[in-house]
Amino acid sequence: MIVLGIESTAHTFGVGIADEEGRILANINAIYVPRGGGILPREAARHHFLVADKVLRRALKVANVKLRDLDAIAIALGPGMGPCLRVGALMARALAVKLNRPLVPVNHCVAHIEIARLTTQSQDPLVVYISGGNTIISAFAEGRYRIFGETLDIALGNFLDTLARELGLPQPGVPQVEALASKGTKIIELPYIVKGQDMSFSGLLTAALRKLKEGIRVEDLCLSVVEYAYAMLAEVAERALAHTRKKELVLTGGVARSKRLQEVLRQVAEEHDAVFKVVPDEYAGDNGAMIAWTGVLAFRHGITIPIEKSYVKQRWRLDEVEVPWRS
Amino acid sequence: MEIIRLCVISKGAEAIIFKELWYGIMVVRKVRIPKKYRSPMLDLVLRRQRTSLEAKLLIEAKSLGVPVPTVFEVDLDNTYILMEFIEGMRLRDFIPKMPLDERIKSFTQVGNSVGRLHAHGIVHGDLTTSNMILTSSGNVYLIDFGLGMFSSELEDRGVDIHLMLRALESTHAAYVEECFKAFLKGYESVMGVKETRKILNKVKEIRSRGRYVSERRVR
Incomplete structure (x- = not known):
């Protein structure tokens, strides 16, 4: 079985191809980089329109697969930005109709978890999923990926990216902020906001920007913020680990590339005798392969969606999605 | 007389809790342990702040007549609190075994306690049924103010109630309605109808604020 997956929830337009054995045959991704400021959904969508054709062709070529070899088309229908999502959905529907193949709906967050499970060979991990759009701590329980903690406002990646922009640093901001942080020497007091199992980063951002105006050394600010x-x-991950008693802790999502975050979570895992694993860099950020692979898992369990219902x-919350392949 | 360590009650993410015999009294020693994953500077600051704050909250709550453990000793260098050991059952384990009227009585008391805390500028911060101890006298003690704070903000009160409701939904799905209704009855008896309504509206708003929640679609 060969499934082609399309990702276009935010800044990345990606096409991946995966087979039943979990082999990733192709993973081609084009990333929209804003000229300044954050992602403008309509501009990102325009970018996706312009590259879609090239990305698809390249993926087929790399995988050495013809369109007619495909058994299903998987599409990330959400969550994400409407204009971006519609580009991928349009292409997926067109392919499904043209090839007369089923369309498989994939949740973007589930895909980040599944690609991490596949590539780190994890069975039943506690997943820390951190990106520009999501900050979720999740584990599988009773048929779904349940949420054991999340941000109440902005995502961690979004927070650090915004700070980087305010500091005049190029995007993506996380490595930039971390590089400055490594030169910091002092930690200043900032709001530390954990409410139950949920986090809030918007207050931290406001406080950080205020400190910046007061003229604090940028390196110290970055160190403190990080x-x-x-x-x-x-702290939230540790509590979730203690609560769920999972024996694996897996980091996934775009911010999984952060060395400092890896180090921090590795220590959390060690304290609770869990094995720590990180999704490989190429599958950390949004990518087509994760949609293709999750498409394989879903399609094997008969999950498809009629074209006319493929809004x-x-x-689309992570914990709304039934995950029959784990039950 | 001396101090005899009896056992470890729990080893949580943040603290180790020991049960000890302290000059003839049964006590709990809550020690906040250093975390290797955060920088030592931030670590000590957080542990001190939290130990001090938790002690203040407990003492203030006690003075309001809310059933909480009595604080005997606070040590900010070794970041521990020594407090009364509350003999009883965790409400979490007991809820399914309780007759309806006792469940209602317990949650009305919890509502009353939380109302009193809120009315005097305290939020508990972690209102789960694991943090409620039912004693043989039928009193429900609130424990673990580790995530509590001094605040009279509508937002913080709302989050407190939201967490309480979510804990009921995730752990006691079959009893959510009756328990929460009883809770609100107790809460309203302190805070009044108007204030309670205001807070419930806030809870609704907080719930709709989460990312990608279905409540948000209604707008």
């Missing part, structure tokens, strides 16, 4: 944010995340779902 340490506070990761400590908040670590995009901007707010």
Whole structure:
């Protein structure tokens, strides 16, 4: 069985191809980089329109697969930005109709978890999923990926990216902020906000920007911000690990590339005798392969969606999705 | 007389809780342990702040007549609190075994306690049924103010109630309605109808604020 998956929930337009054995035959991704500021959904969608054709062709070529070899088309229908989602959905529907193949709906967050499980060979991990759009701590229970903690406002990646922009640093901001943080020497006091199992980063952002105006050394600010944010995340992850008693802790999503975050979570895992694993860099950020692989898992369990019902779902929560392949 | 360590009650993410015999009294020693994953500077600051704050909250709550453990000793260098050991059952384990009227009585008391805390500028911060101890006298003690704070903000009160409701939904799905209704009855008896309604509206708003939640679609 060969499934082609399309990702277009935010800044990345990606096409991946995966087979039943979990081999990733192709993973081609084009990333929209805003000229300044954050992602403008309509501009990102325009970018996706312009590259879609090339990305698809390249993926087929790399995989050495013809369109007629495909058994199903998987599409990330959400969550994400409407205009971006619609580009991928349009292409997926067109392919499904043209090839007369079933369309398989994939939740973007589930895909980040599944690609991490596949590539780190994890069985039943506690997953820390951190990206520009999501900050979720999740584990599988009773048929779904349940949420054991999340942000109440902005995502961790979004928070650090925004700070980086305010500091005049190029995007993506996380490595930039971390590089400055490594030169910091002092940790200043900032709001540390954990409410139950949920985190809030918007207050931290406001406080950080205020400190910046007061003229604090940028390196110290970055160090403080990174340490506070990761400590908040670590605390919630640690509690979730203690609560669920999972023996694996897996980090996934775009911010999984952060070395400091990896170090922090590795220590959390060690304290609770869990094995720590990180999704490989190429599958950390949004990518087509994760949609293709999750498409394989779903399609094997007969999950398809009629074209006329394949609406995009901007707010499709992770814990709304049934996950029969884990039951 | 001396101090005899009896056992470890729990080893949580943040603290180790020991049961000890302290000059003839049964006590709990809550020690906040260093975390390797955060920088030592931030670690000590957080542990001190939290130990001090938790002690203040407990003492203040006690003075309001809310059933909470009595604080005997606070040590900010070794970041521990020594407090009364509350003999009883965790409400979490007991809820399914309780007759309906006792469940209602317990949650009305919890509502009353939380109302009193809120009315005097305290939020508990972690209102799960694991943090409620039912004693043989039928009193429900609130424990673990580790995530509590001094605040009279509508937002913080709302989050408190939201967490309480979510804990009921995730752990006691069959009893959510009756328990929460009883809770609100107790809460309203302190805070009044108007204030309670205001807070419930806030809870609704907080729930709709989460990312990608179905409540948000209604707008």
